[in-house]
Amino acid sequence: MRKELEKYFRKDKLPHIWCPGCGHGIITGAVIRAIDNLKLEQNKICIVSGIGCSSRAPGYLNFNTLHTTHGRALAFATGIKMANPELKIIVLTGDGDCSAIGGNHFIHAARRNIDITTVVFNNSIYGMTSGQYSPMTPKGAFATTAPYGNIDRNFDLCKLAQAAGATYVARGTVYHVPQLIKLMEKALKHKGFSLIDVVDICPTYFGRRNKMGSPVVMMEKIREMSITARTAAKLPPEELSEKIVIGEFYEEQAPEYTEEYAKVMKKAQGGKLNE
Amino acid sequence: MDEKSIRISIDEKACKKCGLCIAFCPMKVYVSEGGKPIIVNQNACTNCKLCELRCPDYAIIVGGEDVE
Numbered sequence: 001m002r003k004e005l006e007k008y009f010r011k012d013k014l015p016h017i018w019c020p021g022c023g024h025g026i027i028t029g030a031v032i033r034a035i036d037n038l039k040l041e042q043n044k045i046c047i048v049s050g051i052g053c054s055s056r057a058p059g060y061l062n063f064n065t066l067h068t069t070h071g072r073a074l075a076f077a078t079g080i081k082m083a084n085p086e087l088k089i090i091v092l093t094g095d096g097d098c099s100a101i102g103g104n105h106f107i108h109a110a111r112r113n114i115d116i117t118t119v120v121f122n123n124s125i126y127g128m129t130s131g132q133y134s135p136m137t138p139k140g141a142f143a144t145t146a147p148y149g150n151i152d153r154n155f156d157l158c159k160l161a162q163a164a165g166a167t168y169v170a171r172g173t174v175y176h177v178p179q180l181i182k183l184m185e186k187a188l189k190h191k192g193f194s195l196i197d198v199v200d201i202c203p204t205y206f207g208r209r210n211k212m213g214s215p216v217v218m219m220e221k222i223r224e225m226s227i228t229a230r231t232a233a234k235l236p237p238e239e240l241s242e243k244i245v246i247g248e249f250y251e252e253q254a255p256e257y258t259e260e261y262a263k264v265m266k267k268a269q270g271g272k273l274n275e
Numbered sequence: 276m277d278e279k280s281i282r283i284s285i286d287e288k289a290c291k292k293c294g295l296c297i298a299f300c301p302m303k304v305y306v307s308e309g310g311k312p313i314i315v316n317q318n319a320c321t322n323c324k325l326c327e328l329r330c331p332d333y334a335i336i337v338g339g340e341d342v343e
């Protein structure tokens with residue numbers, strides 16, 4: 001590991017438990033590089049996760065960290081941000097954690113536009129519990145709980161985030177790492193709720209079930225399927241179902257939740273209602 | 276090694292032999308030896324650092340002052 005990045009890791013906890021070629025290490029590395037590029041104060045950052053393979057990431061990272069309950073990373077993160085708005089809050093979560101059991105927390109964190117950066121390690125599967133399909137598993141893909149192929153329709157987390165009120169929304173992949181780092185920098189600098197949906201690979205459970213062979217083949221597939229948001233805008237919808245659209249989708253400046261709450265506190269402490 | 280060539284260090288203990296660095300180096304700097312990357316074409320390295328950024332186990336350092 002590069003010397004200047006060592007301080008961000010709990011080096012005694014490495015090597016991480018992730019499988020060979022698992023994209024989680026790549027995403028975690030991209031988060032750290034974005035933090036380092038922005039020279040954010042390490043002690044002013046709190047990294048929060050839920051449950052799942054990806055949610056183990058904070059355990060390796062030398063920041064204020066919190067490993068919480070399944071799907072509830074954003075609920076805990078909201079509490080931390082409310083209690084100490086000075087902190088920069090980063091939520092690292094998986095596709096199952098975020099979009100299934102944590103779906104409601106996700107909607108409401110986005111709706112409130114609370115200043116939290118959420119990074120979804122979206123490998124289309126529940127890895128930790130051996131490969132059940134998640135809401136992010138593509139239609140037709142195989143999983144231990146979808147041995148005949150998944151019949152659920154494809155679900156776009158970025159569209160959900162935008163509709164719910166998130167003010168920065170982007171998608172990157174573990175293949176396009178320089179771009180991913182840039183997107184993360186943008187998200188971290190953004191005030192309000194930001195989402196980076198990261199198309200990730202699970203060579204062990206998703207890869208084997210879907211006969212994709214190896215991490216290299218899975219990466220090639222991402223490379224083949226990826227198109228930019230700009231190109232996608234020109235294509236008819238039926239051509240998009242087999243594509244991964246990457247880039248920035250939405251950005252807006254809007255009132256941030258803890259700032260609005262601070263105004264309420266000020267009013268209340270001044271003893272004035274309804275002004 | 277040629278004087279101009281970029282320094283590359285691989286932490287063999289950290290490497291999990293995933294093959295990503297070998298497969299996606301645009302300059303074909305590595306070959307696989309039992310899954311581990313072996314540097315065979317160091318002079319071709321353009322210091323793009325894609326292998327370093329894509330290594331899931333932080334086993335590669337390309338260029339920079341801090342190569343041990």
Ligand code: SF4
Pocket residue numbers: 021285289290291292293294295296297310311312329330331332333334335
């Ligand atoms: S990308 Fe990293 S872990 Fe994978 S083979 Fe190369 S050095 Fe080893």
Ligand code: SF4
Pocket residue numbers: 283299300301302303304319320321322323324325326327337
């Ligand atoms: S820095 Fe770029 S050119 Fe050099 S070995 Fe890595 S991927 Fe290849």
